Amino acid sequence: MNNLKDLTICPRCQTLHKKLPLSKKEEAHCANCNARLYKNYTDLPQRALALSLAALIFFTIASTFPIVQIDFAGSFSSVNLLDAIWQLLHEGYIFMALFAFLVLFLFPLLLMGTLFIFSLLLVMKKRVFAKWVLQFMTLLSRWSMLDIFFVSILVAMVKIYEYAHIHFGLAFWAMAFFVLLEIYLTRYIKIEQYWDLWEEV
Ligand SMILES: [Zn+2]
CATH class of the missing domain: 1.20.1440 (de novo design (two linked rop proteins))
Structure with missing residues (x-):
């Protein structure tokens, strides 16, 4: 069972994603619609x-x-x-x-x-x-x-x-x-x- 804190929802198409750690300045995008989900601001x-x-x-x-x-x-x-x-x-x-x-x-x-x-x-x-x-x-x-x-x-x-x-x-x-x-x-x-x-x- 995933911890809720590890999940994020796409603001555009509402697809649920599991949050992954990103390297510096990397951005995570939705796998379905490519909307920007979050970014690693150092x-x-x-x-x-x-x-x-x-x-x-x-x-x-x-x-x-x-x-x-x-x-x-x-x-x-x-x-x-x-x-x-x-x-x-x-x-x-x-x-x-x-x-x-x-x-x-x-x-x-x-x-x-x-x-x-x-x-x-x-x-x-x-x-x-x-x-x-x-x-x-x-x-x-x-x-x-x-x-x-x-x-x-x-x-x-x-x-x-x-x-x-x-x-x-x-x-x-x-x-x-x-x-x-x-x-x-x-x-x-x-x-x-x-x-x-x-x-x-
Ligand atoms: Zn999406």
């Missing part, structure tokens, strides 16, 4: 620690500075993430403002914050709290939607572009880097890989 805790710290710095910039500055017929306006959410609240869209605050600000911030704490605990070889941190992180990963917001800004900019001059602010580029890092750390590197790391500590 330095995952250190890599996650450095990149989640970088993501937190980008996040601070992305939520502080203007995302875009729009020059429309001589009138100039700039948009900042928290100001935009505050504006929604001010105009009476309370639930929309609350939802935006959670999925665009609080959850992405906590997601990278928990990954930072988790990888720091692993680097320090401390197992205490690491499981709770990881459980919280797994939950947050489903509710962080800054990537969707970023794509919707791009779509909106394409529409506005015909009528107004647009200057991309510092926060725009910081948000782009944040979204790329978040996708890399929580989707390209699958959350299951962090669970595997926790098992090994």
Whole structure:
């Protein structure tokens, strides 16, 4: 009887596989549909620690500075993430403002914050709290939607572009880097890989 920890399921075709130890940088693919199952990252805790710290710095910039500055017929306006959410609240869209605050600000911030704490605990070889941190992180990963917001800004900019001059602010580029890092750390590197790391500590 196989131990359940030694099994993995293909995310695309749900075929069950037995996990095999991999050599450095080697990837395991599904025998049925060739989807990527897992990879042997030799330095995952250190890599996650450095990149989640970088993501937190980008996040601070992305939520502080203007995302875009729009020059429309001589009138100039700039948009900042928290100001935009505050504006929604001010105009009476309370639930929309609350939802935006959670999925665009609080959850992405906590997601990278928990990954930072988790990888720091692993680097320090401390197992205490690491499981709770990881459980919280797994939950947050489903509710962080800054990537969707970023794509919707791009779509909106394409529409506005015909009528107004647009200057991309510092926060725009910081948000782009944040979204790329978040996708890399929580989707390209699958959350299951962090669970595997926790098992090994
Ligand atoms: Zn498959």
